[in-house]
Structure formats: structure tokens, C-alpha cells
Amino acid sequence: MRFLRVAIRLPLLGIATATFYTSWRIARALTTGSPEIRRRWRRRMTRGWAITVAHILGVSVTTHGLPPTPPFFLVANHLSYLDIICFSTLLDCVFIAKSEVAEWPILGSLARSVDTIFIDRTHYHDIPRAISLIERAMGQGNGIILFPEGTSTKGDQVLPFRPGLLEPAARLDLPVSLAAISYRTPPRQKPAFLSVCWWGEMAFLPHFLQMLQLSSCEASIHFGAQAIRNEDRKVLGRQLWTAVSKEFVPLITAQEEQEVLLRNPEYFPARY
Numbered sequence: 001m002r003f004l005r006v007a008i009r010l011p012l013l014g015i016a017t018a019t020f021y022t023s024w025r026i027a028r029a030l031t032t033g034s035p036e037i038r039r040r041w042r043r044r045m046t047r048g049w050a051i052t053v054a055h056i057l058g059v060s061v062t063t064h065g066l067p068p069t070p071p072f073f074l075v076a077n078h079l080s081y082l083d084i085i086c087f088s089t090l091l092d093c094v095f096i097a098k099s100e101v102a103e104w105p106i107l108g109s110l111a112r113s114v115d116t117i118f119i120d121r122t123h124y125h126d127i128p129r130a131i132s133l134i135e136r137a138m139g140q141g142n143g144i145i146l147f148p149e150g151t152s153t154k155g156d157q158v159l160p161f162r163p164g165l166l167e168p169a170a171r172l173d174l175p176v177s178l179a180a181i182s183y184r185t186p187p188r189q190k191p192a193f194l195s196v197c198w199w200g201e202m203a204f205l206p207h208f209l210q211m212l213q214l215s216s217c218e219a220s221i222h223f224g225a226q227a228i229r230n231e232d233r234k235v236l237g238r239q240l241w242t243a244v245s246k247e248f249v250p251l252i253t254a255q256e257e258q259e260v261l262l263r264n265p266e267y268f269p270a271r272y
Contacts, residue, residue, distance in 0.1 A: 002213035012056045020049035024113065039140055043092040046114050050088035058216035061086050065223035068177040071138040073169050074218070075240050076179040076221075077158045077248055078147035079197045081107075081204075083181055086219040093143035096130070096165070098150075117144070120270045122162070131168045138174075148237065154199045155182060155251030158244055161237040162164070167172065170236050175227035178240055180247035184218045190219065191260055193252040222247040 013052050024045040031038035054061065059082065068074055072252035076083070084095060086199050095111075099120045102108045111118075117133045120126040134144055146169075158180070183192035195214055198207055211217075224243050230236040252260070 001215075005215070006209060006212045009056055013053060015230055016049065016052045016056065020045050020052070021110065021113065028113075035140075039142075042050065045061065045091065046088055049159045050085045053085050054089050057082075057085075057212070058084065058214065058261050059214070059219055060220045061089050061221065063090065063221050063223065065177075065225060067091055068227070070143040071141050072143045072227075073134070073138070074143060074145050074177040074179060075148050075161070075166075076145065076181055077244055078152045079181060079183065079251075080088065080152055080197075080200060082183075082196060082219070083147070083152075084194060084215075086181060086221065087179075090221070091143050091145070092141075093145045094137050096134075096144060096146040098267045099126075100187050115142075119165070122140055122197050125170075127164075133169055134168050135172065136186065141142050148240070154194075154197045154257075156253060156257070157250065158241060161241045163233040163236045163237040166237050166240070169229075170233035171223050172230055173179050173229060173231055175229045176240060178224040178244050178247070180222045180224075180244050180249070182220050182249040182251055184220070184251075184272050185214055189214055191252065197251065220249065222246075222249070 024042065027041040027045065028038060031041060067090055074091075074093075076087070086261055087093060094115050096117045097111060099118045100120045101111055101116070104111075115137065117130060117137065119130045137144060148163060148165045149159040150162045150165065151159070153159055166176075168174075184197040185192045185195060189195070189233060190210070190213075195211055196217055220257070224247055227238065228239050228243060230239060
């Protein structure tokens with residue numbers, strides 16, 4: 001059954017992605033003279049693609065609290081590439097991503113086509129360019145989503161937020177909304193910290209094929225009640241980390257991880 005799911009889902013994902021991507025390219029070409037209509041089409045295509053992909057993967061998204069209304073600047077913890085799909089099913093948004101993503105095969109092209117804001121984390125001089133793009137995107141009524149941990153994790157904790165990534169929000173004195181995302185898989189299937197979370201030295205393709213084998217998955221997103229603002233990026237980072245950590249529901253503890261892996265030694269290869 002697991003391999004049948006992969007055999008069915010892979011072509012469906014390819015067809016859905018190609019269909020929405022082609023439709024968006026055509027709409028973008030036809031709306032060059034009308035930026036507002038073009039933005040509406042981008043939002044519609046992105047959200048439609050995310051909802052379709054989530055349905056194919058068997059992912060249900062539940063929310064707690066009220067999502068922010070665009071334009072907004074939102075930060076969240078980061079567990080998987082699936083985070084982007086889950087947030088996109090709910091929100092009209094543009095993501096901030098590390099510059100390396102732009103060069104990834106296929107995914108890089110998709111990210112560039114939907115106006116993802118890429119930031120070079122290794123060069124501080126890239127901040128003014130990122131600020132300009134964020135201001136423009138929010139001025140156009142878009143939401144902005146940032147994962148300030150700087151990497152995805154296995155869901156045992158929220159890593160400290162990198163203050164450099166929050167410099168644009170601090171300089172612009174933006175109220176920053178927050179959310180915490182977590183996942184759960186059905187009983188007797190590989191736990192979410194191994195099958196959904198993408199962390200450590202996990203290679204993308206084996207992990208993705210493994211995730212396709214799940215019968216279903218539940219994503220839970222907790223939105224914070226109050227936005228936070230501070231002109232000091234370090235203070236802002238600590239405040240946001242504390243708030244997100246309070247909302248976060250851990251997927252696994254260190255003790256539970258050891259118990260799972262001892263009971264299921266076949267899971268060990270999935271870690272590397």
C-alpha cells in the first residue's frame with residue numbers, strides 16, 4: 001500500500017504543479033500591464049496549488065487562534081519544506097528564503113516565479129535590498145513569512161532566532177505576528193519527527209519519497225494573539241522566540257526519540 005501511494009501521488013503532484021505553474025506563467029504574461037490583477041492571479045495560483053498538493057499528500061491543516069490579515073510580517077518555527085505548503089493553504093503570503101534556495105533544481109524556479117524574497121544570510125550588506133523588497137511586497141498588500149531559526153528541525157524544540165534575519169522588521173519597526181507549526185502522523189506509521197520533519201543530514205529525495213508513503217498527516221498551526229515590535233533586532237528575536245516557544249507543541253522529546261528508535265531500529269537509516 002505504501003508504494004502504491006507513492007506511485008499514485010508522484011504523477012499527481014507533477015501534473016498539479018505543472019498545471020498551476022503553466023497557468024501562472026500564462027496569466028503573468030497576459031497581465032504585464034496590470035500589476036494588481038497580476039498579483040491577484042499569483043495569490044490565486046499559489047493558494048490553489050498549495051491546497052491541491054496538501055489534498056494529494058493527505059495533509060489536513062488545523063488552526064488555533066486567528067491568522068493575521070494582509071499585509072503582515074509573520075515569523076514561525078521551521079520543521080519541513082511542507083511548512084510552506086501548509087501556510088500557503090491559509091494565507092496570501094510571500095516567503096523570505098535563504099539565497100541558496102533560488103539555485104535549487106525545480107524548487108528554485110518555482111520559488112522565484114511566486115516572488116519569494118531571497119536574502120544572503122552571509123552578507124550584511126544584502127539587508128537594504130531585502131528591506132526594499134519587503135516594503136514593496138507589503139505595500140502591495142502581501143503577507144510576509146520568515147523562518148528565523150535559519151534551518152528546519154526535528155520538532156523537539158524551537159531553536160534560537162537569528163537576529164540578523166529580523167533586521168528588516170526591526171529597521172522598519174513592523175509589528176511582527178507569530179505562529180508555531182507542528183505535525184502528527186497516524187498511529188503505527190513512522191512518527192512525524194522522522195517522516196515529515198526534514199533535519200540533520202537527511203537527503204531530500206529519500207525523505208520526500210518516505211513522506212509520500214504516509215496515509216495522512218495532520219499539521220497544526222497555532223497563531224499568537226498579539227504581534228510584537230521592537231527596533232532592536234536582538235531584543236525582538238528573543239521576544240519572538242519566547243512567544244513562539246509558548247505556542248509550540250513539541251513533536252518528540254529526547255526520551256521519546258530514544259524509545260521510538262530502540263523499538264524500531266529500521267528507522268535509524270532515515271536519520272542520515
